[in-house]
Amino acid sequence: MNLKNKMLRITTVVAVVFSFIACEDDFETIGSDVLGGPGFNADLYDDAEINAFTYSPGAVQTNNLQLNLLGVYKDPLFGTQEASILSSVAMTAVNPDFGTQPVLDSVVMAIPYFSKEVTEDEETRFELDSIYGNGPIKLSVIESKFYLNSFDPETDFQKTQKYYSDMEPQVLANLGTVLYENESFLPSANAVTEYVPGIDGETDTLNLGPALRVHLKKDFFQSKILDKGGSADLLNFNSFRDYFRGVYIKADEAGNNGSMMLLNLLNTNAGITLYYKTRVADTQDVDDDGDEEELIEVRRSFKLGFGNSRVNIFDQDTPDFNDDENLFLKGGEGSLAVIDLFAGPDADGDGVSDELEHLRENNWLINEANLIFHVNRNYMTGLAEPERVYLYDINNNVMLADYVLDAQGQENNPASTSNNAHLAPLTRNENGEGLSYKVRITRHVNNVLNNDSTNVRLGLVVSQNINLVSMSAIRPQEGREATAIPVASLITPLGTVLYGPDAEDEEKRLKLNIYYTEPKN
Known part of the structure; x- marks a missing residue:
C-alpha cells in the first residue's frame, strides 16, 4: 500500500461517506451498498504503527465505586x-x-x-x-x-x-x-x-x-x-x-x-x-x-x-514484568496498557505522524476498524480470565465514541451483557481457554482519519462489567502516564496477558485492522 497515494475528491463519494457516518451503519450494512459496487475498491489496511506498554498506576480512588x-x-x-x-x-x-x-x-x-x-x-x-x-x-x-x-x-x-x-x-x-x-x-x-x-x-x-x-x-x-x-x-x-x-x-x-x-x-x-x-x-x-x-x-x-x-x-502485589512483547492487565490496584495508534515518525514535528497525515489524504470510507488482542496462553494456562476488556480515551478520561453506539446494560449487574459489538466478550476455544478480544473502533478511527479528531492515547483495562463507565482518579505522582482509570477495572481481581505490537509471533501481534472503500482510479 502506497501511503502517499492521493485520490480525487468526488462529490458523490463524499455524499456517500457522510450519509453512512450519520446513519452509524454496521459494517455489513455499509457493505451491501458500497463494497463490490462498480467504481469502488474494498481493501484492508493493517500496517498501522502501534506503540503499547504496561503501566501500573499505584493507588487509585475507591470511594466512588458502585460495587x-x-x-x-x-x-x-x-x-x-x-x-x-x-x-x-x-x-x-x-x-x-x-x-x-x-x-x-x-x-x-x-x-x-x-x-x-x-x-x-x-x-x-x-x-x-x-x-x-x-x-x-x-x-x-x-x-x-x-x-x-x-x-x-x-x-x-x-x-x-x-x-x-x-x-x-x-x-x-x-x-x-x-x-x-x-x-x-x-x-x-x-x-x-x-x-x-x-x-x-x-x-x-x-x-x-x-x-x-x-x-x-x-x-x-x-x-x-x-x-x-x-x-x-x-x-x-x-x-x-x-x-x-x-x-x-x-x-x-x-x-x-x-x-x-x-x-x-x-x-x-x-x-x-x-x-x-x-x-x-x-x-x-x-x-x-x-x-x-x-x-x-x-x-x-x-x-x-x-x-x-x-x-x-x-x-495488592505488583509484580515487575520485564517483558516488552506482552501487555499485562490486572484489575483492582493493578495495571493497564497504554496504546498509541499511528505512532510512526513525525518528520515535520507538527505532532501528527507521517503515517497519519498520509492516511488522512486518502479520504477512505471506513467500513470497519478493530483491534485484535490475542491472549498469551503461555502465561494464562489454568488461570481464570476476565470476560471483557475496556478501551478508553486516556487523554480525556472518557469512553470512545463507539461505546455510545452500542446497547448499554445495567450498572450494578455484572451478568448484564451489552456492547457486544464494540467490546466483544472473550473468544474461547473448546476447552474454555481465552483466545482473543476484539474491540471495534470504527467511529473512533473514522473521526481520526476523516474528521480531524485528535489521535488520542488509549488505555486498555480488564473488566467484568463494562456498563460502569465512570472514572476513578489515580493518586498524583511524578511521571504518571494516566490521571484516571475506569471504575470497571477496579471491581475485578482478574488479570490477563496479551501479545503486544512487538511480539515475536507475527500472527498474534496487536494490529489495527481498517476495512475501507475507495473509488477506483
Missing part, C-alpha cells in the same frame, strides 16, 4: 490481592423510638451476593456469581472511628473528597471494638430465611437469596444504639454519622487459597439489622382487658444501612 470487592484472591502470576471495605453507617429513620427497656435479641449484618436461581429436577437452588476462588478467608467486622468526609476540607469543602486504595494504615489507627471475627469464612450459596417482626406483633417470614450474613456483637449495639434512644446522637443523620462513624469489613489470608466477592452494599437488603424486645403501651388492647395504657412486650427491629461513603482498600 465493592471483599476478600482474598491468589493469582500465581499476578500475586495476592486483599480487598477490605471501610463504610459509613446510616440510620433508616431519625430519632427512633425503641420503646421501654429495649433488649437486643440479635444483630445481623447482611450483604446479598450476586446470584441466580437454577431449577433442576423440579428443585430450585442458587448459583453464586462474581465469586472468585473457593478457599476460606479470615473475615472481621470492626467499629471504625475514622470520619469519612463527603467534601474535601483542603478545598474549603468545595470539592468532593477522594480516598485512595492504600489508606489502610490510617484506618487501622482508628479502629474500635471487634464486632465479628471468623478465621475460616466461606461464601455460601444457601438461601436465607429471615424472620422479621411485623408492626402488628406477628412475625413475617422472608425468603431471600444467598448473602454474606453474620451475627455481630450484641453488647456493643445495645449500648451504642438501643440505650441511646431519644438522645442527641440519634436525633438526625448528621449527628449520627459523627457518633457512629462506620465499620471496617476486613479480609485477610487464611490459607493457600482464598475467595474474593463482588458486593453491592447499597442493595435494599444490605445493612445491619437490630432485632430486639421492648415494652410498649397496649393501645390496641391486645389482651382485651380494657387497659390501653399497660405495657406489653413486643418484638421489633431497627435497620442501619451502609452509607454513601465507602472505600475499597487494597493490599
